[in-house]
Amino acid sequence: MLSNEQIIEQALDRIEAGYVFPAKVADIDAAIRRRLAAGEYDDLDGPALCETVTAHLQEVCPDKHLRLLWSDQPQSLDPADEDGGKAAFLALLRAENQGIRRVEHLDGNVGLIDVRRIAYADEGAAAIGAAMQLVALSSALILDLRACSGGTPEGAAMWCSYFFRDDQVHLNDFYERSTGATRQFWTTAHLPAPRYADRPVHVLTSAMTFSGGEDVAYTLQAHGRAVVVGETTRGGAHPTARHPVTEHILVTVPTARTINSVTGTNWEGVGVVPDVPVPAHQALDTALKAILGA
Numbered sequence: 549m550l551s552n553e554q555i556i557e558q559a560l561d562r563i564e565a566g567y568v569f570p571a572k573v574a575d576i577d578a579a580i581r582r583r584l585a586a587g588e589y590d591d592l593d594g595p596a597l598c599e600t601v602t603a604h605l606q607e608v609c610p611d612k613h614l615r616l617l618w619s620d621q622p623q624s625l626d627p628a629d630e631d632g633g634k635a636a637f638l639a640l641l642r643a644e645n646q647g648i649r650r651v652e653h654l655d656g657n658v659g660l661i662d663v664r665r666i667a668y669a670d671e672g673a674a675a676i677g678a679a680m681q682l683v684a685l686s687s688a689l690i691l692d693l694r695a696c697s698g699g700t701p702e703g704a705a706m707w708c709s710y711f712f713r714d715d716q717v718h719l720n721d722f723y724e725r726s727t728g729a730t731r732q733f734w735t736t737a738h739l740p741a742p743r744y745a746d747r748p749v750h751v752l753t754s755a756m757t758f759s760g761g762e763d764v765a766y767t768l769q770a771h772g773r774a775v776v777v778g779e780t781t782r783g784g785a786h787p788t789a790r791h792p793v794t795e796h797i798l799v800t801v802p803t804a805r806t807i808n809s810v811t812g813t814n815w816e817g818v819g820v821v822p823d824v825p826v827p828a829h830q831a832l833d834t835a836l837k838a839i840l841g842a
């Protein structure tokens with residue numbers, strides 16, 4: 549059984565090896581080791597250790613994906629299987645209709661799509677296209693991301709592609725530390741449903757909107773293609789690797805970052821700030837009033 553000191557040492561090693569901002573690693577390491585030497589972690593049980601170390605990590609570096617996580621269920625200590633992780637997420641998406649909870653036709657010829665997860669672009673294309681086909685003749689669209697907990701950058705780019713005229717819009721870049729490579733995301737040339745490029749779009753957000761959902765909201769807002777209504781989102785922009793330290797403790801290390809082509813930055817730590825700030829439960833009514841002129 550590892551001591552708290554050994555757990556923290558292993559977590560710091562993982563952060564040093566993989567964190568997307570290597571220049572920040574020295575400050576993170578020094579701050580946590582200073583608290584470790586002072587005995588601040590000595591008497592903490594597993595959940596409390598994870599909560600406390602996470603708070604201290606984010607004091608130094610306000611990155612919502614940089615954390616220790618406690619799992620009540622024992623986890624494998626084998627290295628993370630990327631293919632296995634993708635397979636599990638694909639299975640979840642299949643069970644959840646590729647993240648699309650509902651599509652509605654509201655009074656005033658307003659379309660509504662409630663998205664809970666951002667699917668992979670290849671497997672999710674048909675479902676995303678079906679949802680967009682059902683709202684294709686609406687006069688305005690509301691994209692409800694208030695309960696969207698994340699997903700894939702490829703899927704976020706596909707969702708965004710529907711709201712531009714062609715494949716000539718550079719949405720964002722994706723930098724990965726391990727390879728040093730930067731991948732560009734542009735609007736998709738061929739979509740399975742009509743584009744929605746010439747009508748108003750409102751995106752609903754909440755304090756729970758995270759990661760892939762934030763990607764869609766931030767990108768459409770930055771490109772001036774949607775009005776964001778609701779609450780500031782959670783602020784998680786960095787794709788993350790999960791490494792087991794013990795059977796119950798994982799360290800999550802952001803290994804890549806998104807760079808928006810308009811702002812040159814992203815929503816990490818600050819969230820997507822709405823154009824129209826209102827409590828999440830009022831966001832739909834607020835958007836409808838703006839669309840219908842009520």
